[in-house]
Amino acid sequence: MTSAPLTIRPAVAEDADALLELVHAAYRGEGGETGWTTEAELIDGPRTTRDLLAADLADPAIHLLVAGDHDGCCAVTHRAGEPVASFGMFAVRPSSQGTGLGKLLQNAAEQYAREAGATTMELCVIDRRAELIAWYERRGYVRTGETRPFPYGEEGVGFPRGDDFRFAVLTKPLQ
Numbered sequence: 001m002t003s004a005p006l007t008i009r010p011a012v013a014e015d016a017d018a019l020l021e022l023v024h025a026a027y028r029g030e031g032g033e034t035g036w037t038t039e040a041e042l043i044d045g046p047r048t049t050r051d052l053l054a055a056d057l058a059d060p061a062i063h064l065l066v067a068g069d070h071d072g073c074c075a076v077t078h079r080a081g082e083p084v085a086s087f088g089m090f091a092v093r094p095s096s097q098g099t100g101l102g103k104l105l106q107n108a109a110e111q112y113a114r115e116a117g118a119t120t121m122e123l124c125v126i127d128r129r130a131e132l133i134a135w136y137e138r139r140g141y142v143r144t145g146e147t148r149p150f151p152y153g154e155e156g157v158g159f160p161r162g163d164d165f166r167f168a169v170l171t172k173p174l175q
Contacts (some may be wrong), residue, residue, distance in 0.1 A: 006101070008108045011064035011073065016053050018070040023047050026091035028158065037097065037132060042165075045158035048089070052156045056089070063112055064089070067105050071096045076109045078116045085113035085174075087123040106139060114174045121174055124148055124167035133168060141170040 011019060027047040029038045039047070056062045056075060063076045072092040078085035087109055092102045113121055125133050127147060137143075150165035151157050 006068050006104065008065055008067045008105060011057060011066045013054065013057050015064075015066055015070070016050060016057060019064070019066065019073055020048065020050055020053055022070050022073060022093055023053075023089065023091045025093060029094055037092070038094075039126070039129075039158075042126065042128065042162070043158040043160045046156060047158060048156040063116075065105060065108055065112070067092075067101055067108075068096075072101050072105050074105050074109050076113050076116075076121075078113055078118050081117070083117075083119045084122050084171075085116065085118035085120070087113075087121050090123075102135075103139070110172070110174055119174055121172045123170050125170065126150070127166050127168040133170070136170050139172070141172045144169045144171055 024047055026037055028040045028043065028045070057064060061077055061079050063078070064073060065076070066073050070093070073089060074087065074091070075089040076085050076087060087106070090102070090105070092105070110121055121141075123136065123141065125136065127133075133143070146169040148167040148169060150160060150167065152160065152163070152165075
């Protein structure tokens, strides 16, 4: 018996609730022990809100991808004519981590950005997430040396357990 091939498709408004659950499971998993990509030991509270997710889904510059039956998702933000696309809201259900799904999603995001005219993909990672940064580096991303401030107090970022968080900026040429 063979399993059906994995589908990666654009998200639609009806995906919002399932995507919200997926993102919270991946980023802030129950008890901080679910999945290797969790931020639960660093940040409390929600990773996003339904309203923010709905706004992303309605924004024509944001292309949200869904893998399988809401087993993973990611967002590519790209404005027409700009050389840089941004990769974000990358989430893989903890039970699907380590299966290669993340690589497939990231490849699909990069392909979308390339086809949209971007020549570089950029992403931001909390600088203390060394394992996650290393994963991106193995996928061809390079630290730029730039950091960006953490958006303390903004809706949908949760409540960091520290006041010195910042984002490391990584880029990858899309050839």
